[in-house]
Amino acid sequence: MHIGSISVHYAIMQARPRNTAPALSWNSPTSVNFRIRHPQESRRMKTPARVAAALIFVLSATTAQALDKITFLTNWYAEAEHGGFYQAVAEGIYEKFGLEVKIGMGGPQVNVYQLLLAEKADFVMGYDVATVNAIEQGLPLITVAANFQSEPVGLIAHPDVKKIEDLKTRTLLIGQASETTYWPWLKAKYGFTEAQKRPYSYSVQQFLIDKNIAQQGYITSEPYAIEKGGVKPVIFHLARYGYPPYAQTIVTLTKTAKNRGDIVKRFVEASALGWKSYLKNPAPGNALIQKDNPQMDDAQLAFSNAKLKEYGIVDGGDAQKLGLFTMTDARWKQTFEFMRDAKLVKPGVDYRKAYTLEFVKQVKVLP
Numbered sequence: 001m002h003i004g005s006i007s008v009h010y011a012i013m014q015a016r017p018r019n020t021a022p023a024l025s026w027n028s029p030t031s032v033n034f035r036i037r038h039p040q041e042s043r044r045m046k047t048p049a050r051v052a053a054a055l056i057f058v059l060s061a062t063t064a065q066a067l068d069k070i071t072f073l074t075n076w077y078a079e080a081e082h083g084g085f086y087q088a089v090a091e092g093i094y095e096k097f098g099l100e101v102k103i104g105m106g107g108p109q110v111n112v113y114q115l116l117l118a119e120k121a122d123f124v125m126g127y128d129v130a131t132v133n134a135i136e137q138g139l140p141l142i143t144v145a146a147n148f149q150s151e152p153v154g155l156i157a158h159p160d161v162k163k164i165e166d167l168k169t170r171t172l173l174i175g176q177a178s179e180t181t182y183w184p185w186l187k188a189k190y191g192f193t194e195a196q197k198r199p200y201s202y203s204v205q206q207f208l209i210d211k212n213i214a215q216q217g218y219i220t221s222e223p224y225a226i227e228k229g230g231v232k233p234v235i236f237h238l239a240r241y242g243y244p245p246y247a248q249t250i251v252t253l254t255k256t257a258k259n260r261g262d263i264v265k266r267f268v269e270a271s272a273l274g275w276k277s278y279l280k281n282p283a284p285g286n287a288l289i290q291k292d293n294p295q296m297d298d299a300q301l302a303f304s305n306a307k308l309k310e311y312g313i314v315d316g317g318d319a320q321k322l323g324l325f326t327m328t329d330a331r332w333k334q335t336f337e338f339m340r341d342a343k344l345v346k347p348g349v350d351y352r353k354a355y356t357l358e359f360v361k362q363v364k365v366l367p
Contacts, residue, residue, distance in 0.1 A: 080304035087285030088274025126251030146246035150239030
């Protein structure tokens with residue numbers, strides 16, 4: 001099966017700052033096994049008590065063994081944007097749903113869809129655009145939920161810029177991966193041109209020294225580095241201007257959705273509950289994030305968490321009424337139409353094969 005042409009290093013990844021990358025690979029995942037611990041028997045314990053204790057031990061061991069083991073691969077190094085999943089591990093939520101979940105970190109050289117197709121993971125963080133492209137190639141992938149109700153990508157400008165249209169006169173730093181995501185959308189909607197675009201080097205230094213520059217960025221990350229550099233930037237969250245894709249979707253194999261639907265439902269529901277908890281008290285999840293990625297400091301985690309809330313990335317939009325991780329046919333249609341019009345996908349592709357609403361309709365975890 002040809003899978004080398006799948007592009008999953010999309011802008012959502014490449015917008016991330018490089019100073020949060022640990023010296024770890026995805027195949028050294030966080031694995032928190034919640035095992036039932038038993039006090040040692042008293043030497044004075046009578047025979048019936050010993051029998052009862054042994055029975056409890058056997059039942060407990062059986063319960064532990066009965067947990068369905070799941071590997072979930074993220075799209076980047078551990079960070080606040082993954083917080084709810086780590087929270088579900090830290091607080092034992094997955095275990096309550098009969099799951100033993102290992103979280104593996106992605107990164108700039110990790111092709112999550114390739115690993116999913118090779119069955120090295122049960123679920124991965126995906127992206128609508130990449131999944132529709134995979135369907136065009138005939139690959140058996142399907143989206144079962146959407147963690148982010150809007151993609152947290154934006155254009156970041158200096159304080160003198162009052163509206164997004166004003167960026168037509170600025171130099172724009174745009175990464176190569178954006179050529180197949182939001183850059184065509186920006187050109188069509190606002191008339192931005194190739195002449196004003198320059199490569200983004202994934203550093204905010206150019207932005208800090210040149211007031212005529214605006215750049216792409218993950219609104220939960222780059223503004224933090226820019227503010228530390230002494231500039232309070234203006235942020236144009238593209239979703240608020242109509243950019244339609246979901247982000248950090250939960251993608252699995254088509255056969256998994258068909259044959260292991262109960263596990264899919266449990267994973268989605270437990271993950272949604274993890275996110276609900278994380279947005280209220282992120283400390284348990286943050287502790288595991290920093291264990292996987294020691295370079296992720298408290299201040300960056302706090303900043304990112306605040307931005308997730310401010311922009312309603314997880315709990316905004318349809319999630320307010322339909323629940324966390326929800327999706328709708330209308331949003332997927334908008335994404336496909338944008339891709340079709342931008343010639344990012346052939347008009348005849350059946351984009352509806354890229355997702356199913358079966359599981360999000362069964363799970364309703366309100367914010």
